[in-house]
Amino acid sequence: MLSLYVPGESVVHRARAGLKLGLLAALGIGLFWVGSPAVMAGAVALVVLAGVGLARLPWRALAVQVRPVWPWLALLLGFHLLVTDLRTGSVAVLRLLTLLAAAAIVTATTRVTALVAVIEWLAAPLRVFGVRPARIGLVLAMTLRFIPLVAERAARIREAQAARGAHRVRLGMAVPLLIQVLRMAATVGEALDARGADDAPARRPRRRTAVAS
Amino acid sequence: MRIGSGTFRRVKSRDLAYVALFAAIVAVLGLLPPVPVPGLPVPITAQTLGVMLAGSVLGAKRGGLALLVFLALVAAGAPLLAGGRGGLSVFVGPTAGYLYSWPIAAFVIGLLTQLFWKRFNLAWALIANMIGGIVVIYAIGIPFTSIYGDVPLWASFTGSLTFIPGDLVKAVAASVVAVAVRRTYPVIELPGRRAAAS
Amino acid sequence: MRWGRRPAEEADDAVAPGAGIELRDVEHAYGERVVLDGISLTLTERRIGVVGANGSGKSTFARLLNGLVVPTSGTVLVDGLDTRTQVRAVRRRVGFVFQDPDAQIVHPTVAEDLAFGPHNQGLPDDEVQRRVEEMLGRYGLADHRDHPAHLLSGGQKQLLAIAGVLAMRPRRIVFDEPTTLLDLSNTRRVARVIDELEQDVVVVTHHLDLLSGFDRVLVVEHGRVIADGTPAETVPWYVARMD
Numbered sequence: 001m002l003s004l005y006v007p008g009e010s011v012v013h014r015a016r017a018g019l020k021l022g023l024l025a026a027l028g029i030g031l032f033w034v035g036s037p038a039v040m041a042g043a044v045a046l047v048v049l050a051g052v053g054l055a056r057l058p059w060r061a062l063a064v065q066v067r068p069v070w071p072w073l074a075l076l077l078g079f080h081l082l083v084t085d086l087r088t089g090s091v092a093v094l095r096l097l098t099l100l101a102a103a104a105i106v107t108a109t110t111r112v113t114a115l116v117a118v119i120e121w122l123a124a125p126l127r128v129f130g131v132r133p134a135r136i137g138l139v140l141a142m143t144l145r146f147i148p149l150v151a152e153r154a155a156r157i158r159e160a161q162a163a164r165g166a167h168r169v170r171l172g173m174a175v176p177l178l179i180q181v182l183r184m185a186a187t188v189g190e191a192l193d194a195r196g197a198d199d200a201p202a203r204r205p206r207r208r209t210a211v212a213s
Numbered sequence: 214m215r216i217g218s219g220t221f222r223r224v225k226s227r228d229l230a231y232v233a234l235f236a237a238i239v240a241v242l243g244l245l246p247p248v249p250v251p252g253l254p255v256p257i258t259a260q261t262l263g264v265m266l267a268g269s270v271l272g273a274k275r276g277g278l279a280l281l282v283f284l285a286l287v288a289a290g291a292p293l294l295a296g297g298r299g300g301l302s303v304f305v306g307p308t309a310g311y312l313y314s315w316p317i318a319a320f321v322i323g324l325l326t327q328l329f330w331k332r333f334n335l336a337w338a339l340i341a342n343m344i345g346g347i348v349v350i351y352a353i354g355i356p357f358t359s360i361y362g363d364v365p366l367w368a369s370f371t372g373s374l375t376f377i378p379g380d381l382v383k384a385v386a387a388s389v390v391a392v393a394v395r396r397t398y399p400v401i402e403l404p405g406r407r408a409a410a411s
Numbered sequence: 412m413r414w415g416r417r418p419a420e421e422a423d424d425a426v427a428p429g430a431g432i433e434l435r436d437v438e439h440a441y442g443e444r445v446v447l448d449g450i451s452l453t454l455t456e457r458r459i460g461v462v463g464a465n466g467s468g469k470s471t472f473a474r475l476l477n478g479l480v481v482p483t484s485g486t487v488l489v490d491g492l493d494t495r496t497q498v499r500a501v502r503r504r505v506g507f508v509f510q511d512p513d514a515q516i517v518h519p520t521v522a523e524d525l526a527f528g529p530h531n532q533g534l535p536d537d538e539v540q541r542r543v544e545e546m547l548g549r550y551g552l553a554d555h556r557d558h559p560a561h562l563l564s565g566g567q568k569q570l571l572a573i574a575g576v577l578a579m580r581p582r583r584i585v586f587d588e589p590t591t592l593l594d595l596s597n598t599r600r601v602a603r604v605i606d607e608l609e610q611d612v613v614v615v616t617h618h619l620d621l622l623s624g625f626d627r628v629l630v631v632e633h634g635r636v637i638a639d640g641t642p643a644e645t646v647p648w649y650v651a652r653m654d
Contacts, residue, residue: 004290004300021301028305065302072307076362083368092363099305107290107300115289139233139282144291144519146237148561151244171386175393178270182398185234187514189227190479194507195517195575196531197226198499 004065006108012055017114018121020106027102031095037087040094047098051105065104066097073097116140138197142188150181228275231400235271235279236286239263240293257379258295264315265346265387268322269338270394272401277320284312310357314350321345323401326391330403333395338388346387347380430490431455432476432505432583432613437485439471439634446471447482448634454613456626460642461615462649463631472631473587473615477505490582503532506581506610510588512568521563521571522547522556528579546574550604566597573604583611590618619646 007013012020034040051057073093080089119140120133127133157177192198242259268276283293292299294312303309322345329337351373359369394400432454439447446468454476463469474480475487478494478501487494489501509515518524525546529539547553550570555563563571569589576584586605590598602621605612614621622628628645630638630652638645 004292024301024305065298065300068296068298069302069306076307076364079362079364079368083364088363092361096305096307096361100302103301103303103305107302110290112289112291116285119285119289135229136282136285138517139229139236139278140286140289141518141523142230142233143236143240143282143286145517145560146233147240147293148559149513150234150237150241152561154241171389174386174390175397178266178390178394179398181234181238182231182270182394182400184511184514185230186227187509187511188230188234188517189225190474191507191509191515192226192229192517194477194479194502194509195515195528196499196502196579197229197527 004061004107005111006057006061008056008109010054010056010109012050012105013109015109017110017118020110021115021118024102024106028099031098034095035091037090037094040091040098043098044094044101047101047105051101051108055105055109057105057108061108062101062104065107066100069096069100135197138192146181146185149184153177153181153184231271232275232279232282235263235267235276236282238266239280239283240286240291243293243295245295257376259383260295261315261318261346261350261380262383262387264319264350265322265342265384266390268319268345269326269341269387269391270400271323272327273320273323276323277316280316280319284316287312307358307361308354309361311350311354313357314353317353318345318349321349327401327403330401333392335388335392338391339384342384342387342391343381346384347377350380432490433486433488434475435486435488437475437482437487439468439475439480439482446634447475450485450634450636452629452636452639454627457611458625458627459611459613460622460625460628461613461631462617462619462622462628462646464653467631468634469615469631470587473507473585473613476585476613477502477507479507503579504582506576506579506584508569508573508576508584508586508589510591512565512572512592515572515575516560516568519559520557521552521560524560524571525552525575525578528575532579542578542580546578550574564597565593566600569593569597569601570604573601577608577610581610583613584608586612586614586616588616589614590616590621619650622646 031040031043034043048062051062052059073096076096077089077093080086080092116137120136123133123136154173154177157173157180161173239260242263245259264280267279270276271279287293287299288301288304290300294303303312322341325341325345326333326338329341351370355369355373356366358364358372359366362369434450434452434454437447437450438445448468450472461469461472471480475482475494476489478487478489478498481487481495481498489504492501492504494501516524518527522543525543526539529542534542547556550573552567552571552574555567560568560571569592573584573589589605590601593601598618598621602618605614605621606624614625616622622642625642628638628640628642628649629636630645630649638648
């Protein structure tokens, strides 16, 4: 449920996550030097072709990620037709579309764990600020663990308040909920210490190296 | 630079848990149904409420980190943004600037909260949340949309005005909650003062 | 800042002269509030129970035993290791099970969470994997290996929390009210699990049934140990006192 990854064995799937992210970033910058609608349309076609042909992704997987932005693109084009001209408008819209499609392909072909590993690698310079990259993976995992937990505790408090006659979701529910989960998080901090999180070796956990290989 | 709880203090296990907790809270707020606004392509969501709470409950460093963690999970493909959006495409979309502004906004709110901490009340909380949670977010989001969509600043600016009433409501809500939480369970520790953790 | 090698005195093979846990004149206060007041004890028995009313200080007592709480004054020694200076080595010897398993499970799926402790100990991957399999099998979690932890029942979550500690193979385990949030049948199940452990255990609890067969029971009140003896001596006395 918590991932947009589409399993597969294609070249794109097997390419290193860092490489894919690097190419995406390069594309994001490079496209700003393109001013011709024809070239930009070619870029869109190429990216979509790479997604469907090379990465063998189903159309749907791409559409799911790009769909929420359609109204924006339409609005943008409309605005340009009114204020500037069709040429500028179509370049702007096509540029966004290219980037969106490329980003959707990277997301659909790269496992969450592999991207997390890249994030840890990118975070290495943050050591200067006292951030230990190995702990980033832990915090990300804890967040995924906490999401259903917070939702569950919120539902429980809402039920308790409904039982006492408060039927609407009120702001008053936020305070007891926050205090409850803050207390719990303080205990989680103790549990991390008790389970040796402080003790953690510098090397990466197994599950991540397994994904990388 | 040392403000409030020592900006570059070593991160303790409990801080890691707090950071993960607020990243999760922002995600859960994204599950609340978004309120559609007629004539606008983007509905109002509760997630910036989470940005404000992260800053004004956890303080600058932990609040900012919580939002970075949240964005990292979104970037890694978890559909945690309101409406189940996620993946890298949201980071290159026309409204991506607003996303990028979240960790900075939480950090600024936290910084102001720590600055006001000794006399923190509803008024100071509102100031912190409006500067960090509204001014900072728009100051980053508006120019970003303008550059990406090749539209002039004024157009991008007027386009976002519709969100201001909703954001004001959120700032008030976050401030009320932050002041109440501080009274019962203060998380921010100033030097020489310990939080009442059990 | 410390991400280099650990100081030598915190190595796991540090010399351990006295076996058991020793508390010397231990006092602990949160700010002005004194929660533990002059406790001196030596704990060497295999099964030790700790009872007392809410707020008596027994939860803080439990946290002293593996260095989660360091006393304001006095010393706690675990096999001769000082919890103040050798806390990492102490925690490798003393596992801790919390009241609320939700606070103890930190990874989204069952197998990942079981691997967390052993991995932190720096064990090789195949050994970590072996221990995960062993725990999955022993506590009937094998079918839930890749399930999200939040889908487990309350009893299963507490078993996962215990298994996560056991996977680290500590010599003793401290339980802080392990059954308080459980229903009757799960309480019995967890009691049986504790009963079958080969490790030394210290169990802080309100469930007096848990303590049958224990070697020693301490009664804590207002931060002091007011009774100390076999369950047959202390439990009826404690029950009478509560009435």
